[in-house]
Amino acid sequence: MRLVAVLLLAAALLTACGGGTGGPGVSGGPDLSGEWQLAEGTVDGAALPRPSGTTATLQFVAGEVRGVAFCNSYGASYRNGGTSLSVGEIGRTEMACAPDVMAAEDAYLGALAAVDTAALDGEDLVLTGGGVELRFTPVAPVPVTELVGTRWALETLLDGETASSPVGETATLELFGDGTLTGSTGCRDLTGRFTIEGDVVRLTELSAGTDDCPADVAAQDGHVVTVLGDGFQVSVDGDQLTLGDPDGRGLVYRAERGARPATSADLRGEWVVTELRRDGVPVPLPDLEGTLAVDDARLAGTSFCNGFGARYRLDDGRLELEDHLTSLMACTGDVARAEGVYSRVLTADDPRATTSSEGLVLTGDGAEVHLRPRPPVEAGDLVGGTWSLQGLTTEAMGWAAEGEPAVLEFTADGTFRASTGCRSLAGAWQLRDEQVTTSGPAGEGRCPEELREQDAHVTDVLEQGFTVRIANGRLTIRSPGGQGLEYSSP
Structure with missing residues (x-):
């Protein structure tokens, strides 16, 4: 132990x-x-x-x-x-x-x-x-592999010398290699972030859903959140995980083995395709990337060539898609074959989602799509080249960039240089948890009337700060207000 x-x-x-x-x-x-x-x-x-x-x-x-x-x-x-x-x-x-x-x-x-x-x-x-x-x-270090990558199911609540069994839906806890965690209390979902330094783990964020808990589960909900949120000790003994706080409260979890139906909490996040199969036969992955991003109500991604999006519902692992939209670019070769497998799952009559310690699997109509959590974007992924603006987006629409080539460059000394298609901008930047904050973007130059909307859009995004994602050699930027910029790789 x-x-x-x-x-x-x-x-x-x-x-x-x-x-x-x-x-x-x-x-x-x-x-x-x-x-x-x-x-x-x-x-x-x-x-x-x-x-x-x-x-x-x-x-x-x-x-x-x-x-x-x-x-x-x-x-x-x-x-x-x-x-x-x-x-x-x-x-x-x-x-x-x-x-x-x-x-x-x-x-x-x-x-x-x-x-x-x-x-x-x-x-x-x-x-x-x-x-x-x-x-x-x-204190002997705990190997990260003993805590990370395993889905733990709550089987006992401890309060001093008293032990009780959990109630409600299965309460879970899962820590991922990208520093995120998910779980549930039996009635509310949990999300958060953690860091590991040697044998020390720090919870840097922990938030719970806003759903009301039934009266018979409310005390358990409070117990779980208190133990997780107040700082605790962890022991791992085989497939058993025990958490305890200084006041004698504790939680005992057992590792879940094998695939099981996915829940909405399992799906939430960003995923990258790692394996494709059709009728049990592996299908080669192309150089382009297949992705999936899921929130509480919608999913979206790229099926190696085209983009897609839909509203979804999940019932015991059965995935129901509504308002499913996809772009219609022509694809060839390995890209077309890989896209065919991914699209076959999404358009199947009865697609399923299962999860295990190895990741997420979508199946349907004889096709399988295996995914793992997307690694977080690091500062080194942004620096060292010039990103070229291809498109601008809002939550409702998108359009191509116009004017002179609009570029974005991040440097290792914490400064950035950008252009809007008619003006130059410069300032300082900092990346934390895939969120870029900027300071002092200053512009030079004047814009013709037909480029003023684009200029304002780019400037607003860079001034507000933004999230960053990199996939398929493209950098996607989103501001808190829903404005976006799409750049191609250096």
């Missing part, structure tokens, strides 16, 4: 910022890397309390010491040189736990603030100073 601390540690939640102690030194001191768990501690000879079912952890990352102090997450700057160590002002989140847990947290953080020496004793890390001795043991 392996243990990993899972923290909800957002800078905005910290009650204090690190003081002016500066960053860490590296002058011959002990190796502080990795995560450490408090094994024992004393202050002036008296043992530090360590409440049952809780733990205190420690990790030195990027100039910051952080961890869990039995209940809350904490963080501070630190400085070390040789064996000396000083910890800056400690900030922490503000969860309320049982009185004995809060007392232990205060004692631990007070002791940590007093240490001035760090040394290794065998495999243990020992921090001392001012009558304090804190002994930590290393």
Whole structure:
């Protein structure tokens, strides 16, 4: 069994910022890397309390010491040189736990603030100073593969010594390799994002649907959201996943194996085709990409050559499409054969969607389309060339770009250059979670009347900030207001 601390540690939640102690030194001191768990501690000879079912952890990352102090997450700057160590002002989140847990947290953080020496004793890390001795043991890293790529089904709720079975629809939890997570409470869907640094997982987002829960499921819904949202510990033992928070609440999940009917929560997101079959025979994938993007009510994508879109309903894995539209470009060769398989599934009388730890499969009329989640766009995917504007879109229509070639260039130093077809623009950019924010787009030049609408459209999108997607060698930009730009690859 392996243990990993899972923290909800957002800078905005910290009650204090690190003081002016500066960053860490590296002058011959002990190796502080990795995560450490408090094994024992004393202050002036008296043992530090360590409440049952809780733990205190420690990790030195990027100039910051952080961890869990039995209940809350904490963080501070630190400085070390040789064996000396000083910890800056400690900030922490503000969860309320049982009185004995809060007392232990205060004692631990007070002791940590007093240490001035760090040394290794065998495999243990020992921090001392001012009558304090804190002994930590290393926490073995949890392989990402034990948590990611498995769909977990809730089978037990824990509250102290009490265990109960779940009610309502099957409550699930699934973490994906692109840093997203999905799940459900038994009556509401969950979505979020997480990051993994070594053996530490951080929930950076967690949101729940707005559906009302039946009275008999409402308490379970609150229990699941509380455990997931307040920071928790995770243990993986075979096909069993156990989550627990400092107040003794917990969740026990069991891994789901094999394919099963997909739910709407399974479908939501962006997918890339990885395999095609027709009547059981593999069909070669062309150089172009097949895609699928799904939200709560609509799906859209490219079937290697043409684009498609439809409203959908999903009932026990049966996929019903309404208002199905597709473009009518002529395709040839491998592209036409691949498109034929994808289109055959979408137009089948009874298409089905199943999911497993390996991804999503759409089937119908003897055809199969296998998909995996789309990897997120990274900054390096945008820089290094000139993107050429091909079209402009709104939620209702699209049209081709006109005028002089309109281009967009992102540079590694955080600046961008663009043109609208009649004017030049320049500014700064930053990418986070496929969302580009810009600052200071400044334009030069004048536009003829027939290009002013295009100029305004491009300028509005670049000024507002936008999401980015890359598929089939094309960059698609969408603003929060639904305006879009389509660029071809450098």
